Amino acid sequence: MNRAFRNVGRIMLALFALLAVSATYWSVWRGPSLTKRLDNPRRLAQELHIQRGRILSSNGATLAQTDMTADGAVRHYAYPGLAPLVGYWSATRGVSGLEAAYNDQLRGMSGHDSWSATVEDLLHKPHQGHDLITTLDMDLQQAADEALGNRRGAIVILDPNTGDLLASVSHPYYDPNHLTDEWEQIRDNPDHPLLNRTVQGLYPPGSVLKTVTLATALADNVTHSSEVFTDSTGLFIVEGFPIHDHNHPGISTFDLPHAFGYSCNVVFAQLGLRLGAERFKQGAQDFGFGQTLPVPVESAASSVGRDVALFEQPGLATAAFGQGEVLVTPMQMALVAAAIANGGLVPRVRVVREVRGTDGTVLQRIRPQTWRRAVRGGVAQEVREAMIVAASDGWARSGTPPGIATGGKTGTAQVGGTALPHAWFIGFAPAIHPQIALAVLVENSGQGGAIAAPIARRLFEAALR
């Protein structure tokens, strides 16, 4: 019998060994992926136990902060207008926007040595997150929110020299303080308040795209600033496809800057054809088209349309003045303005400039950086001058505050059907040594010069006075 006992013992030992192997498998091999599962309630419990860091404006005003209550952490948002950019933090719904992009820092999980983390854990002190200092200028932000008002649209205000994001407006927005209560309404709202229109909304740009076409045409030497154009009829036929000027100024010859300022579709269609599809597309890509934006949050890539459309003459002609299949984000157009204002260099958008511990020590400094060179300095100068002409003599006049010289371009993007066009404006101020660059978009509202430009004027005033 002893032999049998031994055998049974060996078999059971082998089974226990199998258990040990299985235990190691689940614990070590699958452990990390199991812990990350969304149905792991520990994550929620942990989230509620963390003193999440604050998000502050450039001047130190609190935009988001966490209070620890008996039920756990509660996040308060002081300025709902920034919700599309700042995002939300919800123990049950997750994070979005900046809350998501800087989640590790806000949770204090980065730049935090593991020894103090272990000590904190043992003593059960609520884990401290780090604060974010943003580049947002709350005066400008408020002015922009008020200027856009109840209308759907987006505004982006940048410092063209550093790429600092000074204001970000996306209407309609939602109140992140009531996210859990109103989740269904917010999610199902047909106007998509959760969308950050500045970086995620794609729209036909209309004439503001002429800035890119102009820059590309000058860079590729298919035209020059003193070229004179004649356009008496306001009509141009491309392979049987008619191209109209929408706002013919009434004079039939003008130089390139004035062709730009009067937003002459005919001229720009011709410039597009002179460039050809390849070079037109490349010129847009030099400004950043075709890629996600240099922003810390999720963004959409702007595009000049499908190759199959561009490589047809009518498609290329219409794309050259911002119709056809061209789709842009407001941020991309603001970057175009910034690049022109900044000697042809497109900056990276800086939203968070510092990460600080709660005791004020600077843990991380994010420096301004260049993203890419769109055009060489000389070309940028020429485009700048064209935009100054547009702002003084052209249809962008209504965007110019009295006493301040600016550069600008309006756009009226046709959307087809019976809907009103999108009103656009991009520009910079002051004309010499620009300090701000912006893009304004008001959805389905009318003419760029009538609707978007006056908003820009108010913002230039707010920024520079």
Place this chain on the structure above:
Amino acid sequence: MALLLFPFALAVVGTVSQSLVRGGHVTLAGEWPAAVICLGGLAIHILLTLRAPQADEVILPVTLTLAVLGLLMIGRLAPHFGTRQMVWLVLGLGLLGTLSAYAGDLRWLRRYRYSWAALGLVLLALTLIIGIGPAGTGARLWLGIGSIGFQPSEPLKVLLVVFLASYLAERREQLRHSFIALGPVRLPPLPYLAPMVVVWAFSLMLLVAQRDLGAALLFFGLFLAMLYMATEQSRYVVLGLLLFVVGAYACYLLIPHVRLRVTIWRNPWADPQGAAFQVVQGLIAIGAGGLFGQGLGQGSAGFVPLAHSDYILAALTEEWGLAGLLAIIGLYVLLMERGLRIAMTTEGTFSKLLAAGLTTLIALQALVISGGVLRVIPLTGITLPLISYGGSSLLTTLAAIGLILHISGRSAA
């Protein structure tokens, strides 16, 4: 003696640190569980030293360690259960002490085997008629007296081992060498097998009727193991395994509950919020433990259903980590090794088989529930011996260990 210090220290450190985590302060009165364990353990040790000085010295400390681990976890997850478990532990230790010191020559077990078996079966049958299912899972496995629930399938296990040990000790030779010749084929000696098989089949049927499939699995394995250990004939094992495959497949086809368990086992990720919730949460808890665990009192195993009983292994792993789980496995292996060693060195067929059978019972039970929690086999609802909450289970296991200790005390060194 020195080994006992380990569970004592564990009890003291455990209760103290749990008080700290809970409220941040320690009072002497609040640490009474630790005192009870230390005193109880000491008492048993003295009793054994006086009455059974040859008894194995490792089993008691290992048993206490496992029981303390269970107590600490239950006390933290469900304090009112923790107090009850404490009561059961004290009663169980009393039973263990009595049996280990005073069980005599075990004639009273050996002689009345049919009575014992019948008692167990009657109690089990009673649950089918008047049973209650306080856990609400639908399986009515308990008999209730007032507010105390008692699960007959637990003592039945020990009674069955006693019955088998006695029967096999007597019929051993016949079972080893006899056969019925049917032409060229040798069949096993059915007349000798019959009484056993009847008792065994009856138990299985009752258990399946009760949907206590874990116990059914355990009984089957136990029977097979004991038959093999007594006769050393592997043909019985082969036959048994074939029967098992056929039986298991039949159950799978006929019993929806079995199908459900197997489906969840094969792919729990398909329904993590529904039927497979417990399995998935258990695995998450194990994953959350990492190598060294979250720390005593600091896991959140409360998220796993039945974390204090069936799934206590997941709770323990979350707090003690992989290291803790491997240590627990090690403790069961140690217990098994000591038990089998006692079976090998003791004299007397009945004692040998009884010791081996009881050891196998405890080890198999640990294997089956751990295998289910770790998703090696489908989950069954049985307890982890000594650790899980459950009065009947704790009493039964401690009684079994008491008998093993007694047998070890009687054998010459």
